Amino acid sequence: MTPGSPPLLGLYIHIPWCVAKCPYCDFHSLARQGPLPEGPYVRALLDDLEHSREGLLGREISTIFFGGGTPSLFSGSAIAEILEGVSGRAALAADCEITLEANPGTIDSRRFRAFREAGVTRLSLGVQSLHDPSLRRLGRIHDAREAHDAMEAAAGAGFRSFNIDLMYGLPDQTAAQALADVRAVLAVAPPHLSLYELTIEAHTAFAHEPPPLPSEDERMAIEDAVTRAAGDAGYDRYEVSAYARPGYRCAHNLNYWRFGDYLGLGAGAHSKLTDAQGVTRMVRNPDPAAYMADRGRIASRRRLARHELVFEFLLNALRLTEGFSQDMLRDRTGYDFMELESLWAPAFARGLLEHEGDRIYTTPLGRRFLDALLAEFLATTEIIPAEAS
């Protein structure tokens, strides 16, 4: 039993440099030392794509995402060169969504226009907060004024869409402050909004020296306040942290959550690709110098076992408000819903999962305890037989 036809394909391009490393961040990002090696990095990305074409099985690329790190540190001309190189080497969907992540401390309206002229259709701005003491606690390189200016510039730059990233549950934050942050962002009416609860990730500066976070009760009050404000303003919470006005969901991230395929180019980028034999995960060499010198660009490559496929599918699909259909489960993992009944039964019985027609999704309770639910699935998927009958 193998998964069905290959799913949609996204292209992720990782730009690993930042101006400075934020103390909460565990993304693969490095504080830049001097000028960035734009030219050699662009050449390495395109060379990497050239050598990866075979694995794409002739599929067209439906979305492109420049993530980081801080892709807005790159010039408009470097982004244009990458996009021209990509379209010369692979077929792009006619309506290809092209997102670029930007830090408010690294941009101005001229740079935004250059990104748009290069072909970027969607900007994702890491605002995080509009409260200066919070921004300082987060080690951000910009203040609230610059974040405001960047939001205005993003709104006026003519992109088809733009997203604002905001974090909540910040050190010493009150519900009133979190709400003021969301309201200030809503005033700019972004088509898309990402609201992330601050998490303390292992191996970050915050993990070594934890900041004073609001209590569990305060964090829940903050979460209620910010999600209600976004809902009241007409945003649909279609994923745990993602909110969109009608017609503006992020197609690239939706493809991740629907367990689609993606080719990741750039230092430390992750890929997931499906072929007739199954699903393969790859990680590119995280060291930019080694990546540019092509000293073994692919650092690891692994075929997923069947039980891992089921768990990874759930890890993604259960984040979506709409959940997943039984067809999607079969297509992506090769398993029929009923074959895995022992996996679902306890979660249905405890009111964590619900279904309507052939669609399965988490209840509000299931979403609140999603991590615990997934941990249970992980324990159970490990005992799924390699071949369900």
Ligand SMILES: C[S@@+](CC[C@H](N)C(=O)[O-])C[C@H]1O[C@@H](n2cnc3c(N)ncnc32)[C@H](O)[C@@H]1O
């Ligand atoms: C790669 S960063 C985006 C762009 C850019 N590097 C920036 O920070 O402005 C992706 C987003 O993840 C969120 N994020 C990163 N670390 C987080 C953490 N520990 N807890 C919650 N959200 C986090 C932030 O909102 C951040 O904007």
Ligand code: SF4
């Ligand atoms: S700017 Fe963004 S990617 Fe860079 S360290 Fe800060 S949060 Fe991480």
